[in-house]
Structures are given as structure tokens and as C-alpha cells.
Amino acid sequence: MSRYTIKLQALISLFLCLEPIGGEKSSYLHNKPFSSWSFNSHLLHQLPVEDYEGNFVRQVHNCVFSHVRPTPLQKGVQLKLLSRNALESCLDIDFTDARSSKKFLDFANGRLLLNESHAHRYGGHQFGEWAGQLGDGRAHLLGEYFSQQGERWELQLKGSGRTPYSRHGDGRAVLRSSIREFLSSEAMHHLGVPTSRAVSLVVSDDVVKRDPLYNGTVVEEKTAIVLRLAPSWFRFGSLEILSKSGEINLLSTVLDFIMRNHFAASVDVHHPDRYLQLFELVQRETIDMVVKWMKFGFAHGVCNTDNFSLMSITIDYGPFGFLDSYDPLFIPNLSDDGGRYALHRQPSVALFNLRKLFYAISPLLNSTQKSIIKTKLKAFNEEYQTKLVSAFRQKLGLVGDDRGDVMLVASLLHLMNETQADFTMTFRQLGAWRLNEIATAIIPNHLWALADLSKHSLFSSWCSAYYKRILGAEPSLTDQQRSTRLYAVNPRYILRNWMAESAIRMAENGDYSEAWRIHMVLQRPFEEQAPAEYSGYANRPPKWARKLLVSCSS
Numbered sequence: 001m002s003r004y005t006i007k008l009q010a011l012i013s014l015f016l017c018l019e020p021i022g023g024e025k026s027s028y029l030h031n032k033p034f035s036s037w038s039f040n041s042h043l044l045h046q047l048p049v050e051d052y053e054g055n056f057v058r059q060v061h062n063c064v065f066s067h068v069r070p071t072p073l074q075k076g077v078q079l080k081l082l083s084r085n086a087l088e089s090c091l092d093i094d095f096t097d098a099r100s101s102k103k104f105l106d107f108a109n110g111r112l113l114l115n116e117s118h119a120h121r122y123g124g125h126q127f128g129e130w131a132g133q134l135g136d137g138r139a140h141l142l143g144e145y146f147s148q149q150g151e152r153w154e155l156q157l158k159g160s161g162r163t164p165y166s167r168h169g170d171g172r173a174v175l176r177s178s179i180r181e182f183l184s185s186e187a188m189h190h191l192g193v194p195t196s197r198a199v200s201l202v203v204s205d206d207v208v209k210r211d212p213l214y215n216g217t218v219v220e221e222k223t224a225i226v227l228r229l230a231p232s233w234f235r236f237g238s239l240e241i242l243s244k245s246g247e248i249n250l251l252s253t254v255l256d257f258i259m260r261n262h263f264a265a266s267v268d269v270h271h272p273d274r275y276l277q278l279f280e281l282v283q284r285e286t287i288d289m290v291v292k293w294m295k296f297g298f299a300h301g302v303c304n305t306d307n308f309s310l311m312s313i314t315i316d317y318g319p320f321g322f323l324d325s326y327d328p329l330f331i332p333n334l335s336d337d338g339g340r341y342a343l344h345r346q347p348s349v350a351l352f353n354l355r356k357l358f359y360a361i362s363p364l365l366n367s368t369q370k371s372i373i374k375t376k377l378k379a380f381n382e383e384y385q386t387k388l389v390s391a392f393r394q395k396l397g398l399v400g401d402d403r404g405d406v407m408l409v410a411s412l413l414h415l416m417n418e419t420q421a422d423f424t425m426t427f428r429q430l431g432a433w434r435l436n437e438i439a440t441a442i443i444p445n446h447l448w449a450l451a452d453l454s455k456h457s458l459f460s461s462w463c464s465a466y467y468k469r470i471l472g473a474e475p476s477l478t479d480q481q482r483s484t485r486l487y488a489v490n491p492r493y494i495l496r497n498w499m500a501e502s503a504i505r506m507a508e509n510g511d512y513s514e515a516w517r518i519h520m521v522l523q524r525p526f527e528e529q530a531p532a533e534y535s536g537y538a539n540r541p542p543k544w545a546r547k548l549l550v551s552c553s554s
């Protein structure tokens with residue numbers, strides 16, 4: 001066996017993650033001005049609220065929510081970013097009206113309450129260990145809205161002050177992390193990744209103290225509030241806390257609530273196997289979510305069970321990162337020393353989290369149901385790998401199913417890793433690469449990411465294998481057809497760390513134009529756009545951004 005065969009096998013393992021581990025223009029015609037808009041919290045009232053009030057930190061029992069009001073930001077409060085798409089398509093609120101409405105500003109700042117607000121009680125496994133009660137320590141659930149499109153959205157403020165779950169925290173979110181959350185949730189939605197949405201960013205001159213690099217340098221940072229949406233904010237940890245505290249009746253009440261309101265179309269809510277069915281569904285959709293993360297080179301950064309949604313959507317954006325150069329060991333979070341949540345570990349962590357979910361619902365399962373779930377968990381890797389290979393086959397523009405595809409993808413990633421080729425642009429530029437150029441391993445000058453890749457000594461043999469595979473399945477495929485197909489799945493723009501950082505630096509000086517530009521561009525990530533080209537969003541990341549670190553201290 002040659003040295004490269006051995007290396008490639010290691011790469012295949014890495015690719016398949018076999019390692020074990022403990023404002024576009026609105027098309028919605030019936031939007032309302034904010035003053036005549038309303039929502040409610042009727043459904044959520046079906047779940048118990050703590051019968052104790054008072055905003056101080058405590059251990060909470062036998063309930064799902066605590067009643068608590070937001071603490072609005074005080075000084076220099078301004079609405080700085082507003083997602084037209086989220087506002088209009090999810091909430092049916094008129095963008096132009098909301099943008100200039102003092103009432104909307106008060107609402108998005110937690111000053112104007114249209115319903116009772118609550119903080120949610122949940123727990124979680126953080127970095128592999130049970131962390132006990134966590135809960136919404138800086139978030140307030142405002143209620144739920146049923147949209148004209150028939151969707152249910154729970155509105156939540158993040159950064160809106162202390163709650164009974166704040167532990168040692170101040171209940172605030174700093175400007176930099178709020179900008180990142182706003183931009184990334186909306187960007188992920190437009191990439192087609194299941195995610196919570198961000199409606200607005202309200203900023204202020206109120207400051208809090210943070211140690212962003214964990215090196216003892218404490219600085220004052222400005223604070224902000226993001227109004228965010230999800231079909232439900234329940235997490236794996238929402239069930240874990242009930243199970244760990246022996247509140248088994250409440251556990252089944254919450255599960256039945258989730259099933260009735262979110263999974264009625266796919267789970268028979270009266271069936272004795274309903275919890276089993278729910279688990280199978282969550283497992284399937286969690287796998288789909290992680291495959292999409294891998295497909296776009298997204299590392300969440302803090303995949304604790306309290307940050308894993310029961311709706312299988314990406315939530316709680318913190319020290320996340322999108323890949324620049326391909327590196328399976330990419331760790332976006334400065335404080336993740338062991339790399340527990342490195343890019344390539346996300347599937348293993350998802351499996352770990354699903355196991356914790358299984359333990360949480362176990363008190364409601366009989367022995368047959370438990371053994372079915374154990375078998376299902378054993379099949380996780382196979383299901384994940386099949387879906388991952390299929391996603392990357394698409395990224396290469398290949399049709400059909402060839403036994404050599406795993407090797408073809410894994411060896412491309414290997415070449416990318418060794419040449420430090422850019423993940424997003426390598427795949428994107430495959431669409432601009434003509435078939436006759438692939439056959440001869442020639443790279444036109446403007447395809448800079450492929451040019452980086454071509455420095456590898458095995459590049460031309462990879463090209464031959466790729467060319468053979470394309471023509472083998474589609475002998476009459478044209479360059480135009482290939483390009484359309486590849487451009488539809490490989491984005492030209494993602495939220496690169498340097499882009500977020502430059503938007504933050506400008507925003508910290510009061511200029512939100514870069515944040516706005518990025519938000520607009522990332523609504524059409526698959527389409528080439530002049531402002532994005534001018535700003536260099538599809539270029540090699542600038543040198544100054546190479547050593548950027550993202551902090552959990554948000």
C-alpha cells in the first residue's frame with residue numbers, strides 16, 4: 001500500500017467522521033402596519049408557569065416557564081438592522097412602517113409588551129458534562145404568531161436582561177455577538193439551512209464588561225437586543241431537565257405538546273409508539289441539519305445539548321464560523337481547547353446529544369421501544385454518511401451513484417486540506433471550469449481557489465478521475481448545464497469571519513452600512529452580485545483576518 005493510499009483512507013475516515021467521541025423586495029401583499037398587528041401566547045399557556053414571581057436567580061421546579069419581564073436597553077436606543085424577509089414573510093408586518101415606528105422600536109427593545117413574557121427553564125450537557133439548570137438567562141419569550149403562510153413562530157428577545165436563569169450573567173448580549181447572530185441566522189436561512197430567524201437588531205450605548213479573549217483584559221462593550229424567531233425554542237435540554245428532576249408527568253405533557261403543535265403531520269399523537277416516532281424523526285432531521293452544516297463548511301462552535309433544537313434547526317449562534325481554507329479540524333471557538341466541537345466532530349457530537357435525548361425520554365418508553373431506539377442510534381453513522389456523500393456528490397455536480405464517489409470527494413478534500421484551498425470558492429469555481437479544461441487539468445487564471453488546489457502533485461490524477469466520472473454518467477453534458485447545476489448548490493458568498501468582523505468594527509463606530517450590505521448580499525448567496533464583488537466577498541480572505549478569534553464571551 002502506498003503512502004498516499006494510507007493517507008487517503010485516513011482522509012475518508014475524516015470526511016465521513018468515523019471518529020468516536022464521548023432585504024429583498026417584498027412579495028407579501030397583506031402586511032400590516034405594526035400598530036394594527038397582534039399575536040398571542042395561548043398555546044404556550046397550556047404549559048405550566050412557575051407560580052412564583054420575582055426577578056432573582058433561583059432553582060426552579062415543576063414548570064416550563066417563569067413569568068418575567070424584559071429589561072429594556074436605556075441609553076441611545078436605536079433600531080439598526082431589520083430583516084425585511086423575516087419581518088414580512090414570517091410576521092406579516094410592513095417593513096417600511098416598522099422601520100420608522102417608535103412603537104416597533106419599543107417592542108423590539110422589550111419596552112412595549114403585547115403579551116405576558118416568559119423565560120424558559122431548561123438544562124443541558126455542556127462540553128460532555130451535565131450542567132444542571134441553565135434556562136433563558138438573557139432571553140424572553142414574547143409569545144407566538146400564526147402567519148398568513150400558515151406557519152407558527154415564537155418570538156423571542158435575546159439580550160433583554162436578567163431572568164431567574166441568569167446565574168452569574170448580566171442578562172445582556174454585546175453588540176459584536178448580536179450582529180453576528182443577526183447576520184448568520186438570516187444568511188443560513190437563505191443558504192437553505194434550517195435555522196432560527198432574526199428580525200431586528202436594536203443597539204444602545206449601555207455597556208457591560210467582558211473579557212473577550214479570556215486573557216484578563218476586561219473591556220466595556222455596547223449592548224444590543226436581537227428579536228429572533230423559531231417554530232419552537234425547545235431544546236434537547238428542555239426535556240433533559242424534567243427527566244433529571246424526576247418530573248416525568250411534566251415530561252410527557254411537554255412531549256405531547258410538541259407533538260401536537262409541531263409534528264402532528266408526521267407522528268400519530270395518540271399512538272403508544274409516539275415518543276419512539278418522535279425520536280426517530282428528531283434523529284433524522286438532526287442528521288439532515290448537520291449534513292447541511294458540513295455542506296457549507298459551518299461549525300456551530302458550542303454543540304451542547306441546550307443548543308440543540310428539538311425542531312432540528314440551528315439555534316444560539318455564538319462562536320460559530322464558516323470555513324475559509326478547508327480544514328476538518330477547524331475550531332471556531334477560542335475557548336474550545338480540546339476541539340470537542342471542531343468541524344468534523346459535529347456528527348459525533350450530534351450522536352452524543354441524541355443519546356442524551358434518548359436517556360431523557362427513556363422513562364416514557366417500554367423495553368421494546370428502547371431497544372428500537374438503540375438500534376436506530378447504531379444506524380446513525382450509516383445514515384449520516386449516506387446523506388453526506390449524496391450532498392457532496394451534488395456539490396461536485398455528479399448524477400447517479402458510483403462506488404468511487406466517496407474516494408473522489410475524500411481525495412478532493414485531502415488536496416484542499418494540503419493546499420489550503422478555499423472551501424467555498426473551490427466548489428463554486430468547479431462550475432466555471434470547462435470540461436476540456438478539467439480533462440487537461442488546466443486552470444484559467446481567474447479561478448484562484450482551483451489554482452491553489454492545482455499546486456498539489458496529485459491534482460492532475462484527481463482531474464482525470466473527476467472527468468471520467470462526469471462523462472461516464474453524462475456523455476453529452478454541456479459546460480452550460482454543468483455550470484447552472486453547480487452554481488445552484490455551491491454558494492459564491494458565505495458569512496466569512498473577516499466580513500462579520502469588518503461589519504462589527506464599523507458598527508462599533510456607528511456605521512452599519514457594511515452590516516447592511518452583507519445582510520443584503522447574503523440573501524442571494526448563489527447569485528453573483530456587483531456590490532459583493534466590489535467588496536471582495538468572493539476573494540481570498542484578507543491577510544489581516546487570518547488570526548481572527550471568536551469568543552464565547554458574548
Ligand code: AMP
Nearest residue numbers: 134135136137138166169170171172316
Ligand atoms: P449559550 O452558550 O450562549 O447558549 O448560553 C448558555 C447558558 O448561559 C444559557 O442558559 C444562557 O442563557 C446563559 N447565558 C449566557 N450569557 C449570559 C448572560 N450574559 N447573562 C445571563 N445568562 C447568560
Ligand code: MG
Nearest residue numbers: 306307315316
Ligand atoms: Mg444557548
